[in-house]
Amino acid sequence: MNSAVLVANEIRKSYGHGSSRFDALKGVSLRILEGESIAIVGKSGSGKSTLMHLLALLDDPDGGQILVEGSDAKTLSAREINRLRNQDFGFVFQQFFLTPNATVLDNVVLPLKIAGVGPKERNARGMAALEQLELADKAKSKAINLSGGQKQRVVIARALVNNPKVIFADEPTGNLDTATGAVVEDILFALNKEKGITLIIVTHDIELAARCDRRFFIRDGVEETTTNVEGVTS
Numbered sequence: 761m762n763s764a765v766l767v768a769n770e771i772r773k774s775y776g777h778g779s780s781r782f783d784a785l786k787g788v789s790l791r792i793l794e795g796e797s798i799a800i801v802g803k804s805g806s807g808k809s810t811l812m813h814l815l816a817l818l819d820d821p822d823g824g825q826i827l828v829e830g831s832d833a834k835t836l837s838a839r840e841i842n843r844l845r846n847q848d849f850g851f852v853f854q855q856f857f858l859t860p861n862a863t864v865l866d867n868v869v870l871p872l873k874i875a876g877v878g879p880k881e882r883n884a885r886g887m888a889a890l891e892q893l894e895l896a897d898k899a900k901s902k903a904i905n906l907s908g909g910q911k912q913r914v915v916i917a918r919a920l921v922n923n924p925k926v927i928f929a930d931e932p933t934g935n936l937d938t939a940t941g942a943v944v945e946d947i948l949f950a951l952n953k954e955k956g957i958t959l960i961i962v963t964h965d966i967e968l969a970a971r972c973d974r975r976f977f978i979r980d981g982v983e984e985t986t987t988n989v990e991g992v993t994s
Protein backbone atom coordinates (compact mmCIF):
# COMPACT_ATOMS: atom_id res chain seq x y z
CA MET A 761 0.00 0.00 0.00
CA ASN A 762 1.16 3.53 -0.72
CA SER A 763 2.27 5.57 2.25
CA ALA A 764 0.53 8.75 3.33
CA VAL A 765 2.21 11.98 2.19
CA LEU A 766 -0.15 14.16 4.19
CA VAL A 767 -2.45 13.35 7.06
CA ALA A 768 -4.93 15.68 8.74
CA ASN A 769 -6.17 14.53 12.15
CA GLU A 770 -9.28 16.26 13.47
CA ILE A 771 -8.18 19.67 12.23
CA ARG A 772 -10.13 22.74 13.22
CA LYS A 773 -9.94 26.30 11.92
CA SER A 774 -11.93 29.38 12.91
CA TYR A 775 -11.85 32.88 11.50
CA GLY A 776 -12.58 36.00 13.57
CA HIS A 777 -13.23 36.28 17.29
CA GLY A 778 -16.09 36.51 19.77
CA SER A 779 -19.52 36.93 18.22
CA SER A 780 -18.01 37.19 14.73
CA ARG A 781 -16.16 33.89 15.06
CA PHE A 782 -16.80 31.48 12.24
CA ASP A 783 -15.82 27.82 12.50
CA ALA A 784 -14.71 26.96 8.96
CA LEU A 785 -13.36 23.47 9.79
CA LYS A 786 -14.86 21.57 12.69
CA GLY A 787 -12.62 18.52 13.03
CA VAL A 788 -11.66 17.15 9.64
CA SER A 789 -9.55 14.03 9.15
CA LEU A 790 -8.05 13.00 5.84
CA ARG A 791 -5.15 10.83 4.66
CA ILE A 792 -3.59 11.59 1.29
CA LEU A 793 -1.63 8.74 -0.22
CA GLU A 794 1.48 9.09 -2.30
CA GLY A 795 0.66 9.17 -6.01
CA GLU A 796 -3.12 9.38 -5.69
CA SER A 797 -5.45 12.00 -7.08
CA ILE A 798 -8.09 13.29 -4.71
CA ALA A 799 -10.83 15.84 -5.20
CA ILE A 800 -12.07 17.98 -2.32
CA VAL A 801 -15.68 18.75 -3.18
CA GLY A 802 -18.36 20.84 -1.51
CA LYS A 803 -20.56 23.90 -1.79
CA SER A 804 -19.20 27.43 -1.76
CA GLY A 805 -18.16 28.29 1.81
CA SER A 806 -17.96 24.64 2.92
CA GLY A 807 -14.27 24.96 3.84
CA LYS A 808 -12.49 23.48 0.79
CA SER A 809 -9.88 26.20 0.33
CA THR A 810 -9.34 26.43 4.07
CA LEU A 811 -8.64 22.69 4.19
CA MET A 812 -6.29 22.91 1.22
CA HIS A 813 -4.38 25.85 2.71
CA LEU A 814 -3.87 23.92 5.94
CA LEU A 815 -2.73 20.77 4.10
CA ALA A 816 -0.29 22.90 2.09
CA LEU A 817 1.08 24.41 5.31
CA LEU A 818 0.11 27.89 4.11
CA ASP A 819 -1.78 28.41 7.36
CA ASP A 820 -1.90 26.75 10.79
CA PRO A 821 -4.88 24.86 12.21
CA ASP A 822 -6.35 26.00 15.54
CA GLY A 823 -6.64 22.40 16.63
CA GLY A 824 -5.74 18.93 15.47
CA GLN A 825 -2.64 17.82 13.70
CA ILE A 826 -1.12 17.79 10.22
CA LEU A 827 1.49 15.13 9.46
CA VAL A 828 3.85 15.54 6.52
CA GLU A 829 5.38 12.18 5.60
CA GLY A 830 4.79 11.12 9.17
CA SER A 831 6.21 14.22 10.89
CA ASP A 832 3.96 16.54 12.86
CA ALA A 833 4.04 19.88 10.99
CA LYS A 834 4.29 21.67 14.36
CA THR A 835 7.70 20.11 14.94
CA LEU A 836 9.08 21.41 11.64
CA SER A 837 11.16 24.59 11.64
CA ALA A 838 10.12 27.61 9.55
CA ARG A 839 13.03 26.78 7.27
CA GLU A 840 11.85 23.21 6.74
CA ILE A 841 8.31 24.39 6.05
CA ASN A 842 9.56 26.92 3.51
CA ARG A 843 11.60 24.21 1.84
CA LEU A 844 8.60 21.89 1.65
CA ARG A 845 6.36 24.59 0.23
CA ASN A 846 8.98 25.66 -2.27
CA GLN A 847 10.38 22.29 -3.36
CA ASP A 848 7.90 19.52 -2.57
CA PHE A 849 4.65 21.37 -3.21
CA GLY A 850 3.37 22.97 -6.39
CA PHE A 851 0.41 25.36 -6.40
CA VAL A 852 -2.16 25.87 -9.14
CA PHE A 853 -4.77 28.37 -8.08
CA GLN A 854 -7.64 29.88 -10.01
CA GLN A 855 -6.45 33.44 -9.54
CA PHE A 856 -3.11 32.58 -11.18
CA PHE A 857 -0.91 34.78 -8.94
CA LEU A 858 1.42 35.65 -11.78
CA THR A 859 3.49 38.82 -11.75
CA PRO A 860 1.80 40.60 -14.67
CA ASN A 861 4.70 42.66 -15.97
CA ALA A 862 7.38 40.00 -15.57
CA THR A 863 8.06 37.63 -18.44
CA VAL A 864 6.51 34.19 -18.60
CA LEU A 865 9.95 32.62 -18.01
CA ASP A 866 10.65 34.83 -14.99
CA ASN A 867 7.30 33.84 -13.51
CA VAL A 868 8.01 30.14 -14.04
CA VAL A 869 11.50 30.18 -12.53
CA LEU A 870 10.52 32.09 -9.39
CA PRO A 871 10.44 28.94 -7.15
CA LEU A 872 13.94 28.05 -8.39
CA LYS A 873 15.16 31.56 -7.64
CA ILE A 874 13.76 31.26 -4.12
CA ALA A 875 15.50 27.88 -3.80
CA GLY A 876 18.81 29.50 -4.74
CA VAL A 877 19.28 27.80 -8.11
CA GLY A 878 21.68 29.77 -10.36
CA PRO A 879 20.43 31.67 -13.45
CA LYS A 880 21.69 29.25 -16.09
CA GLU A 881 20.12 26.13 -14.59
CA ARG A 882 17.03 28.14 -13.64
CA ASN A 883 16.40 29.20 -17.21
CA ALA A 884 17.12 25.73 -18.62
CA ARG A 885 14.64 24.13 -16.23
CA GLY A 886 12.12 26.92 -16.78
CA MET A 887 12.30 26.46 -20.55
CA ALA A 888 11.93 22.68 -20.17
CA ALA A 889 8.77 23.20 -18.11
CA LEU A 890 7.41 25.70 -20.65
CA GLU A 891 8.11 23.24 -23.46
CA GLN A 892 6.12 20.59 -21.65
CA LEU A 893 3.19 22.98 -21.54
CA GLU A 894 3.72 24.03 -25.17
CA LEU A 895 4.50 27.60 -24.18
CA ALA A 896 8.17 27.90 -25.06
CA ASP A 897 7.35 30.50 -27.73
CA LYS A 898 5.80 32.73 -25.04
CA ALA A 899 8.83 32.65 -22.70
CA LYS A 900 9.71 36.30 -23.31
CA SER A 901 6.14 37.61 -23.36
CA LYS A 902 4.80 39.51 -20.40
CA ALA A 903 2.45 37.33 -18.37
CA ILE A 904 -0.26 40.00 -18.64
CA ASN A 905 -0.47 39.50 -22.41
CA LEU A 906 -1.48 35.83 -22.28
CA SER A 907 -4.93 34.34 -22.60
CA GLY A 908 -6.60 32.74 -19.57
CA GLY A 909 -5.71 29.21 -20.66
CA GLN A 910 -2.12 30.20 -21.36
CA LYS A 911 -1.84 31.84 -17.93
CA GLN A 912 -3.14 28.69 -16.30
CA ARG A 913 -0.55 26.64 -18.19
CA VAL A 914 2.18 29.05 -17.01
CA VAL A 915 0.95 28.48 -13.46
CA ILE A 916 1.25 24.72 -14.03
CA ALA A 917 4.75 25.15 -15.50
CA ARG A 918 5.71 27.13 -12.39
CA ALA A 919 4.18 24.45 -10.16
CA LEU A 920 6.23 21.80 -12.01
CA VAL A 921 9.58 23.47 -12.22
CA ASN A 922 10.78 22.09 -8.89
CA ASN A 923 9.61 18.52 -9.56
CA PRO A 924 7.13 18.64 -6.71
CA LYS A 925 5.77 15.57 -4.95
CA VAL A 926 2.35 17.13 -4.48
CA ILE A 927 0.36 19.57 -6.61
CA PHE A 928 -2.39 21.54 -4.88
CA ALA A 929 -4.93 22.87 -7.35
CA ASP A 930 -7.79 25.13 -6.19
CA GLU A 931 -10.45 25.34 -8.92
CA PRO A 932 -7.75 25.00 -11.59
CA THR A 933 -10.25 25.20 -14.41
CA GLY A 934 -12.72 27.58 -12.78
CA ASN A 935 -11.87 30.55 -15.00
CA LEU A 936 -11.46 28.63 -18.23
CA ASP A 937 -13.80 27.71 -21.06
CA THR A 938 -14.67 24.01 -21.37
CA ALA A 939 -12.11 23.18 -24.07
CA THR A 940 -9.22 24.99 -22.38
CA GLY A 941 -10.25 23.55 -19.01
CA ALA A 942 -10.08 20.07 -20.51
CA VAL A 943 -6.52 20.69 -21.74
CA VAL A 944 -5.45 21.90 -18.29
CA GLU A 945 -7.13 18.87 -16.64
CA ASP A 946 -5.40 16.47 -19.03
CA ILE A 947 -2.03 18.02 -18.18
CA LEU A 948 -2.66 17.63 -14.44
CA PHE A 949 -3.74 13.99 -14.75
CA ALA A 950 -0.82 13.19 -17.07
CA LEU A 951 1.55 14.53 -14.39
CA ASN A 952 -0.20 12.34 -11.84
CA LYS A 953 -0.04 9.18 -13.96
CA GLU A 954 3.36 9.65 -15.61
CA LYS A 955 5.36 11.29 -12.86
CA GLY A 956 3.49 9.95 -9.86
CA ILE A 957 2.79 13.47 -8.58
CA THR A 958 0.09 13.43 -5.92
CA LEU A 959 -2.81 15.61 -7.01
CA ILE A 960 -5.11 17.43 -4.59
CA ILE A 961 -7.84 19.28 -6.45
CA VAL A 962 -10.47 21.53 -4.95
CA THR A 963 -13.41 21.74 -7.31
CA HIS A 964 -17.12 22.37 -7.75
CA ASP A 965 -16.94 20.45 -11.01
CA ILE A 966 -18.39 16.97 -10.56
CA GLU A 967 -16.87 15.71 -13.82
CA LEU A 968 -13.41 16.83 -12.80
CA ALA A 969 -13.94 15.25 -9.37
CA ALA A 970 -15.04 12.02 -11.07
CA ARG A 971 -11.65 11.75 -12.81
CA CYS A 972 -9.85 11.60 -9.45
CA ASP A 973 -9.11 8.34 -7.61
CA ARG A 974 -11.12 9.56 -4.61
CA ARG A 975 -13.53 12.29 -3.68
CA PHE A 976 -13.66 13.90 -0.24
CA PHE A 977 -17.00 15.64 0.28
CA ILE A 978 -17.09 18.45 2.81
CA ARG A 979 -20.12 20.30 4.12
CA ASP A 980 -20.15 23.17 6.62
CA GLY A 981 -16.65 22.33 7.79
CA VAL A 982 -17.19 18.60 8.37
CA GLU A 983 -16.61 15.55 6.19
CA GLU A 984 -19.74 14.25 4.54
CA THR A 985 -18.41 11.18 2.74
CA THR A 986 -15.44 9.91 0.79
CA THR A 987 -15.93 7.86 -2.35
CA ASN A 988 -13.31 5.76 -4.06
CA VAL A 989 -12.88 4.78 -7.68
CA GLU A 990 -15.80 2.35 -7.65
CA GLY A 991 -18.01 5.00 -6.12
CA VAL A 992 -17.95 3.09 -2.84
CA THR A 993 -18.57 5.29 0.17
CA SER A 994 -16.43 5.02 3.27
Ligand SMILES: Nc1ncnc2c1ncn2[C@@H]1O[C@H](COP(=O)(O)OP(=O)(O)OP(=O)(O)O)[C@@H](O)[C@H]1O
Binds near residue numbers: 775806807808810
Ligand atom coordinates in the same frame (compact mmCIF):
# COMPACT_ATOMS: atom_id res chain seq x y z
N1 LIG B 1 -10.11 35.20 6.16
C1 LIG B 1 -11.34 34.87 6.51
N2 LIG B 1 -12.03 35.56 7.45
C2 LIG B 1 -13.28 35.22 7.83
N3 LIG B 1 -13.97 34.18 7.31
C3 LIG B 1 -13.34 33.46 6.36
C4 LIG B 1 -12.02 33.75 5.91
N4 LIG B 1 -11.69 32.86 4.97
C5 LIG B 1 -12.75 32.04 4.83
N5 LIG B 1 -13.74 32.39 5.68
C6 LIG B 1 -15.04 31.71 5.82
O1 LIG B 1 -14.80 30.32 6.04
C7 LIG B 1 -15.71 29.54 5.29
C8 LIG B 1 -14.94 28.57 4.42
O2 LIG B 1 -14.23 29.31 3.43
P1 LIG B 1 -13.45 28.62 2.26
O3 LIG B 1 -12.74 29.67 1.52
O4 LIG B 1 -12.64 27.50 2.82
O5 LIG B 1 -14.66 28.01 1.41
P2 LIG B 1 -14.67 27.23 0.04
O6 LIG B 1 -15.31 25.93 0.29
O7 LIG B 1 -13.30 27.22 -0.54
O8 LIG B 1 -15.65 28.12 -0.85
P3 LIG B 1 -15.58 28.52 -2.42
O9 LIG B 1 -16.07 27.32 -3.15
O10 LIG B 1 -16.56 29.64 -2.51
O11 LIG B 1 -14.18 28.90 -2.77
C9 LIG B 1 -16.60 30.52 4.52
O12 LIG B 1 -17.83 30.65 5.18
C10 LIG B 1 -15.83 31.81 4.54
O13 LIG B 1 -16.70 32.90 4.55
Ligand SMILES: [Mg+2]
Binds near residue numbers: 930
Ligand atom coordinates in the same frame (compact mmCIF):
# COMPACT_ATOMS: atom_id res chain seq x y z
MG1 LIG C 1 -12.44 28.18 -2.22
